[in-house]
Amino acid sequence: MIKKAGRKKVIELLKTLDGERKEKQENLLFKALFKSPEWTSAKTVALTMSQTLEINTTAIIEKAWTEKKVVVMPRTKKNREMDFVVYTHKTPIELSSFGLREPASDLRPIQKSEIDLIVVPGVAYCKSGFRIGFGGGYYDRFLADYKGKTISLVLDEQQIEPFEVETFDIPVDRLITTKS
Template identity: 45%
Template structure:
């Protein structure tokens, strides 16, 4: 069931008209940066998104402009994810999953230093359970992460009731911000 929903959501994300996508992404960036969670956070974890995901470049840029410490994940061995500080001159490379990750992984930022984590996903239930991209990296990370979590999504990614089985290791995202059409 999860794989079917992943496929369906990826298809829908690819079909969002460019003008509508830009408008909704700008709306979501503004909503994130206006949130209490953002305002209170000094260090923010966020994935450098890849089309057709919702763009995070604006969120990262805004965080740097506001003097926040932005940290980007690295997908390591045994599905262990670590976060590393990102600055505009940070060398990045495409991972085996096609996402941009920091090249230098020598200084991971401990999870307790991350105040807010923007969690990616393809489908979300109204109570925060999500279907990710299938690697399990975020599920493992969230199992011990104690900070605030937030996800951004387009309206069609939100399900009133989960259409999938919630598993014992699933950790719900604390706050969902949904764009409007």
């Protein structure tokens, strides 16, 4: 399957996903994440501010804060690159040029090596850990030389097989599904 077609197919499925079904799946995914060795050993966790179709990250952020983990959030930059900054209740938020909520552009980024775990967002996933994102390639660029752990939380509707993998695609270390 071509990525563009896979992205479109899964986005359409997610748009029609019943809210109660999505919430039940999310709760299963959260429980598995919080029990994972990647989560329990991480001191600094990278997460996004979820959009409507994505896994709701609010509960993950709050759990991280409860466990005294440092939460970092991405900011998009020129040349399809991104960096991460520490995110707290007081972090000022701006809208990016894509309409995404991101930490303010004047905040100091942290070093990539300071991030223990990245919960990588995506639209669709295959069992081998490759993902289809929203099409910008930001995460693949960031992950190319990232040495920490990566996990993605995958709703049933986001699992598709197979799709084309390109040379620049970086697989996620571990997919957490409702069946894992």
